[in-house]
Amino acid sequence: MSWLKNAWYVAGFQNELDDAKVVARTFLGVPVVMMRHSDGRITALEDMCPHRLMPLSAGKRVGDELECAYHGMRFGVTGICTLAPGQTHIPTQACVRNYPLVQRHGLLWIWMGKPELAAPELVPDIRWNDHPAWTPSRGYHHVEASFQLSVDNLMDLGHESWVHLRTIGQDDEEVIPNYPVKVTVKGEGLLHAHREMPNIDAPPFFAMLLEHQGKINRWQTAVGLAPSICMTDFGVYPVGSSPDGAYRSHVLHLLTPETEKTTHYFWSVARNKRLGDEALTQAVCKAIEQTFDEDAVVLKIQQSQMEKFGGPVPRVALKVDEAPIRARRMLEALVKKESEDPNFVYRPQLMIDDTTPELAMV
Structure with missing residues (x-):
């Protein structure tokens, strides 16, 4: 590889x-x-x-x-x-x-x-894992699949409605692919896939965070930074309240290839609210472990299927594959540059700022 x-x-x-x-x-x-x-x-x-x-x-x-x-x-x-x-x-x-x-x-x-x-100075700026304005819940998963499949999974958040129904997914008519995603290349090696979900039922994880059982507004941006860092920037807030007070989290997916078929998955879920609430920190850890356990099962099966029947995937591309495919192409372009010039050094950019997104739902 x-x-x-x-x-x-x-x-x-x-x-x-x-x-x-x-x-x-x-x-x-x-x-x-x-x-x-x-x-x-x-x-x-x-x-x-x-x-x-x-x-x-x-x-x-x-x-x-x-x-x-x-x-x-x-x-x-x-x-x-x-x-x-x-x-x-x-x-x-x-x-x-x-x-x-x-x-x-x-x-x-x-x-x-x-x-x-x-x-x-080329270390990516992911300050949210260790910053006084954010509180992280951290953990690690060993994934029995290639890091590229893990990146695909994180840049395609449309799978949440089926893989993560017990935690962060939506059900029935509110399935995530029904909400259009806007994919934007922000620079060399940096990609954003933004989706807004207004006036939806709160999935279990977000209801816990907000301590709110009613309707919520939700945005999420899947951020891909070559070679193998992803971040899910999400914000949730009750319908009728201001997005300026949204519970916001930067979910850092820090993927490092172990072998061609296995991946180190370090993660940190940094939040901007209830910073000193240790019980919440542990509750987020528990919920995220369950969520990523669900991902790990699907990725292991997918890796096995590719080895058995041949890859790559997707064999048939859907709309939800736009961000994963573009992220792969960006990485392939960087690898090509390095192969042509062994002294080529990629300079990663800031993944996202901390301003509240301008939401169409507001």
């Missing part, structure tokens, strides 16, 4: 490296082990001893070094071997590749491409 490599991908939540923890994950098909040095530095090393290919994560941490479980070789945060038991001379080839790893917005970001191009 062709991945965009000269880009920052989410590798985890920042606090995962606290308390001298060692975290092993695979990104873009490459096994990586991450840790924090006692002086605060963080590192991401290829999770493979250069001697006999034993995963370093299968060994143990000794101070600020990783010790291989096979022959006791040790490696520091830069990837250089510091100890080869039984000999004083350490071969110059005894080193492990070091991948750029930075902390930003409460997250760990890894760069799998050319390290000299890894500028920290």
Whole structure:
């Protein structure tokens, strides 16, 4: 699979490296082990001893070094071997590749491409995960499907009425595809798919958020930022009230390819209301876990079907496929640029501002 490599991908939540923890994950098909040095530095090393290919994560941490479980070789945060038991001379080839790893917005970001191009200012601006004006509910799903299928799923919110009827979907005549979607290219690698849903019954999740059982107005914008970040910006408010007081949330879908058939799905649901309500934070976590569990089931089946009968999908395109197809084409164009110029670096834009959308329903 062709991945965009000269880009920052989410590798985890920042606090995962606290308390001298060692975290092993695979990104873009490459096994990586991450840790924090006692002086605060963080590192991401290829999770493979250069001697006999034993995963370093299968060994143990000794101070600020990783010790291989096979022959006791040790490696520091830069990837250089510091100890080869039984000999004083350490071969110059005894080193492990070091991948750029930075902390930003409460997250760990890894760069799998050319390290000299890894500028920290290229980290996407998703400040809502770690900002005093927003409160996040965070979590993680391991998805048994390609990251591209996950992006398709998030750029096509029309499936909510069938996959998520117990949580965020509408029923009967209020099914989401009945409300027209406006797809807009905002710039290189950035796409918006906006939909407005006035005077609808409140689905269970939104009724909980608003503590309101009557009719609501709802907008939602599916935002796609290459290579693999999506955001669902939604706002809901009771009919008859002002949209300026809407409960608004930025649902951050932070997708990082693990392999060609599996995806790391880090997520953060940042809200602008009831910021100190810890019970609500946990309730949102529970509801979102259920929602994304529903997605994971469909994506796993779809991945299996593609392997059995051949892809790609969709075989027959519908109106709801406009945003997913355009998002794929945008990524393909970026991958093509990188293949033609290995020093090409994509510069991600701000996904969305925080002003209230000008809604036709108002």
